[in-house]
Amino acid sequence: EAQVTQNPRYLITVTGKKLTVTCSQNMNHEYMSWYRQDPGLGLRQIYYSMNVEVTDKGDVPEGYKVSRKEKRNFPLILESPSPNQTSLYFCASSLDPFQPQHFGDGTRLSIL
């Protein structure tokens, strides 16, 4: 089954404790992206990746890191999480940025 898998689905943690949200796709897609969703603000792009070892900042990259060492994986790293990063996060992938995105099920992060 073609899918984008995110883990964990839910996480409650504390300020400053490094965390990683994993994202994996099995569709051999070149393009992958991370978004955060907050009430009234829609989806805001954090980082995107056109291919392995190629990443670019989206609209809200501050406080986040990403890496793309393999085509299928695109982890999101919060090195020192803060409460303003409490949000719903989505990973997505597509063949290229001009094709429809396939979304993961989302990760709800709460940072206390």
Add this chain to the structure above:
Amino acid sequence: QKEVEQNSGPLSVPEGAIASLNCTYSDRGSQSFFWYRQYSGKSPELIMFIYSNGDKEDGRFTAQLNKASQYVSLLIRDSQPSDSATYLCAVGSEGTSYGKLTFGQGTILTVHP
């Protein structure tokens, strides 16, 4: 001015009516346009995508794109209660922001029986 802006909601229509959702964008170099539907607590799912000026129809859904006026719209004919959801407009950039995808803030649609 927001890069991608959707008509403010919430939008409420009776069952069987036409729902009209609008989206304007600021980047004239944008070439790809998407409409996603998102049910509460779920991930976005694709409804339509359009690349060329004009209309594109798929069942009860029609996407309309006007690049000169920088707007894209989604019409839902014969609206059903199951269409009640948040609708997200997304615009893909070329040029200096090649690969960047920008979403609007979403419009909540309620279809009442």
